[in-house]
Amino acid sequence: MKLLGIGSRIDHPEYGKGVVTNVSSQHYWVTFIENGLETLDLDADFEVIERSDDDVDTVSLFDVESSLVSILKKWGDTHERVAIADKWRGGKLILEPGDNVANKEMPIDTFFHKIVMVRDRLRVMEQKINSSKNLDDQEKVDLQQYVTRIYGSLTSFNVLFKNKSDQFVGERTK
Numbered sequence: 001m002k003l004l005g006i007g008s009r010i011d012h013p014e015y016g017k018g019v020v021t022n023v024s025s026q027h028y029w030v031t032f033i034e035n036g037l038e039t040l041d042l043d044a045d046f047e048v049i050e051r052s053d054d055d056v057d058t059v060s061l062f063d064v065e066s067s068l069v070s071i072l073k074k075w076g077d078t079h080e081r082v083a084i085a086d087k088w089r090g091g092k093l094i095l096e097p098g099d100n101v102a103n104k105e106m107p108i109d110t111f112f113h114k115i116v117m118v119r120d121r122l123r124v125m126e127q128k129i130n131s132s133k134n135l136d137d138q139e140k141v142d143l144q145q146y147v148t149r150i151y152g153s154l155t156s157f158n159v160l161f162k163n164k165s166d167q168f169v170g171e172r173t174k
Contacts, residue, residue: 003042004028006121007052007064013045020052021064023137033117034074034081056140083162108160115157119168 004010008020010030016031027039040046091108129135129143152170161167 002053004048005052009049011047011049012040017049019064019068031068043095082116082166084109084160085162088112090158112160115154115160116166118154122147 003023004020006020006023009017010020011017012030012032015030015032015035015038018030018035018038020028021031021037022029027041028044029037029039031037088108093106093108093111097103097106098137126144126147129140132140135143148170151168154168155170158167
């Protein structure tokens with residue numbers, strides 16, 4: 001068995017995709033995209049995506065993590081991990097029509113993921129509005145007010161969020 005070098009990319013059945021950030025005599029230290037830093041036995045079961053044969057520690061863990069985060073932000077359609085409230089985990093959403101037509105069911109986790117995607121895309125739109133060089137200040141304010149009202153319309157979904165800091169916030173009254 002040939003050791004993987006630092007910078008090797010792997011896919012672990014439990015932790016997902018990650019990068020080897022350190023190698024000891026018994027373990028790989030791997031920074032996983034969704035699960036953070038984990039140590040794996042050298043003979044653990046995982047798929048090697050890209051092998052790096054340089055087993056000398058030439059890059060710090062901070063540099064590897066910074067690079068990984070940068071690549072994911074640039075090329076991935078990823079968003080921060082947002083937790084669903086525990087009471088909804090594993091539940092299902094049932095839409096019951098008024099007519100005598102079949103119900104529509106979906107896992108509430110799927111619905112929650114779509115709500116989080118809407119929230120994240122609204123944030124991106126808000127950033128693009130604020131950084132636009134083609135809009136004057138008044139146009140930016142006007143568009144920002146629409147975005148704030150959209151957030152306010154979505155506050156009904158706040159019951160799904162585990163953390164208050166992840167929730168939608170509309171216009172606040174003074």
